[in-house]
Amino acid sequence: MTIDERANTDGNAIEDLMPPGTRVVDGRLVLGGRYASELADTFDTPALIIDEAALRARARRYADGLRSRWPNSRVVWASKSLPCTAIYRIMGAEGLGVDVAGGGELVMALAGGVDPARLVLHGNAKTDTELTMALEAGVGTIVIDNLDDVARLERLATREQGVLIRVIPDVETATHDAIATGHQNSKFGLSIPEARTLIDRLRGSARLRLDGLHAHIGSQILDVEPFARAVEAIATLGSFDVYDLGGGLGARYTYDDHPPSIEAYLDTLTDAARAFLPASARLLIEPGRSMIAETGVTIYRVVSVKRGASRTFVAVDGGMGDNLEVSLYGQRFEATMADRVGGGDDYTVVGRHCESGDQLIDSVPLVEPAVGDVLAVAVTGAYCLTMANNYNGALRPPIVLVKDGEARLALRRESYDDLLRRDA
Numbered sequence: 001m002t003i004d005e006r007a008n009t010d011g012n013a014i015e016d017l018m019p020p021g022t023r024v025v026d027g028r029l030v031l032g033g034r035y036a037s038e039l040a041d042t043f044d045t046p047a048l049i050i051d052e053a054a055l056r057a058r059a060r061r062y063a064d065g066l067r068s069r070w071p072n073s074r075v076v077w078a079s080k081s082l083p084c085t086a087i088y089r090i091m092g093a094e095g096l097g098v099d100v101a102g103g104g105e106l107v108m109a110l111a112g113g114v115d116p117a118r119l120v121l122h123g124n125a126k127t128d129t130e131l132t133m134a135l136e137a138g139v140g141t142i143v144i145d146n147l148d149d150v151a152r153l154e155r156l157a158t159r160e161q162g163v164l165i166r167v168i169p170d171v172e173t174a175t176h177d178a179i180a181t182g183h184q185n186s187k188f189g190l191s192i193p194e195a196r197t198l199i200d201r202l203r204g205s206a207r208l209r210l211d212g213l214h215a216h217i218g219s220q221i222l223d224v225e226p227f228a229r230a231v232e233a234i235a236t237l238g239s240f241d242v243y244d245l246g247g248g249l250g251a252r253y254t255y256d257d258h259p260p261s262i263e264a265y266l267d268t269l270t271d272a273a274r275a276f277l278p279a280s281a282r283l284l285i286e287p288g289r290s291m292i293a294e295t296g297v298t299i300y301r302v303v304s305v306k307r308g309a310s311r312t313f314v315a316v317d318g319g320m321g322d323n324l325e326v327s328l329y330g331q332r333f334e335a336t337m338a339d340r341v342g343g344g345d346d347y348t349v350v351g352r353h354c355e356s357g358d359q360l361i362d363s364v365p366l367v368e369p370a371v372g373d374v375l376a377v378a379v380t381g382a383y384c385l386t387m388a389n390n391y392n393g394a395l396r397p398p399i400v401l402v403k404d405g406e407a408r409l410a411l412r413r414e415s416y417d418d419l420l421r422r423d424a
């Protein structure tokens with residue numbers, strides 16, 4: 001087993017949930033060759049630490065894995081999982097395409113030097129402004145979600161534009177309702193009969209070149225079978241040059257999660273493609289969470305340790321300002337004290353925000369947490385910083401990239417000045 005494959009093992013030590021390459025030295029957590037508690041001293045807390053070597057290895061594992069199974073293909077990173085110019089730059093340099101949802105992600109992707117031809121624009125409510133930005137930038141593929149997209153694009157496009165139609169495959173998935181998208185009545189995409197009508201219509205379009213179909217059935221999916229069913233469903237719409245099969249593979253957040261490996265997921269997609277799609281088709285996939293979640297660790301400092309009626313609260317200097325996964329989707333995370341890794345008594349980790357729902361982890365074993373200590377929460381690379389907010393005037397955290405013992409700031413912490421900067 002290579003070091004890179006370790007993240008999908010079933011190990012029950014906290015390091016097994018940390019980026020591959022993480023070590024424990026004298027009981028201290030070492031991320032990308034740097035002590036986590038020293039990163040806290042240097043960059044302050046809370047901070048999102050991304051292991052750059054682990055991220056690049058995962059990008060290659062995805063790209064090589066897909067290419068070896070289906071040569072006419074591309075991995076298109078779903079950038080909503082961690083939109084930050086430096087991360088766009090890394091993914092672009094690794095040769096990946098990038099999925100952008102709207103103007104903001106498009107701006108960051110372009111700033112990160114991603115080839116516009118490799119961009120895929122998504123959104124169920126793309127405005128004239130956003131579509132104009134995409135057309136002017138030369139975005140390779142625009143995914144049509146609805147008939148208003150078609151009307152807008154036919155009005156705005158001045159030259160030929162490649163498009164895909166997002167199709168609802170009518171596939172149910174066992175994930176949180178808020179992040180399931182493959183079912184009838186989803187707000188994303190068109191039903192199979194609606195897509196069929198649109199396909200006929202687009203064949204006569206002067207500017208919109210219908211390259212193929214797109215389907216994305218949801219996120220944090222821990223079973224491969226629904227992905228195969230989605231391929232089978234969209235195949236009923238006929239033969240196309242391109243099929244974008246979306247993202248959705250789950251990450252391993254807790255010891256009890258056993259997501260399929262990247263390889264098992266790719267086997268499923270390409271086996272289904274061989275069974276149902278034209279052999280000459282180009283396959284795109286859009287992994288977000290499974291690309292980046294396990295490469296990230298958030299470090300906090302303990303601000304208070306307080307005994308409640310039946311549990312002891314460890315309050316840290318972040319919370320739902322930098323991690324909404326818990327309150328929105330009930331996601332469980334695991335954590336450790338950075339300088340006393342593993343074991344300990346059960347504590348409840350809470351944030352600094354003004355509501356009881358601001359709880360990061362309900363009951364997690366920690367060794368003697370004390371004020372000023374650094375706490376590391378695993379698997380926070382995806383969607384945490386994405387949805388960071390200023391609740392209670394919280395400053396959104398920085399992103400620090402670690403690699404081979406070097407640490408560099410990729411995104412600075414917000415400042416109090418930033419909070420005042422938009423005053424009109």
Ligand code: LLP
Nearest residue numbers: 078216219220247248249286287288289383
């Ligand atoms: N493609 C499309 C069109 C998507 O909408 C998404 C995610 C992806 C790809 C990537 O899916 P992934 O591989 O990351 O599962 N805010 C939620 C996550 C919402 C996911 C939205 N779409 C969260 O924090 O969990």
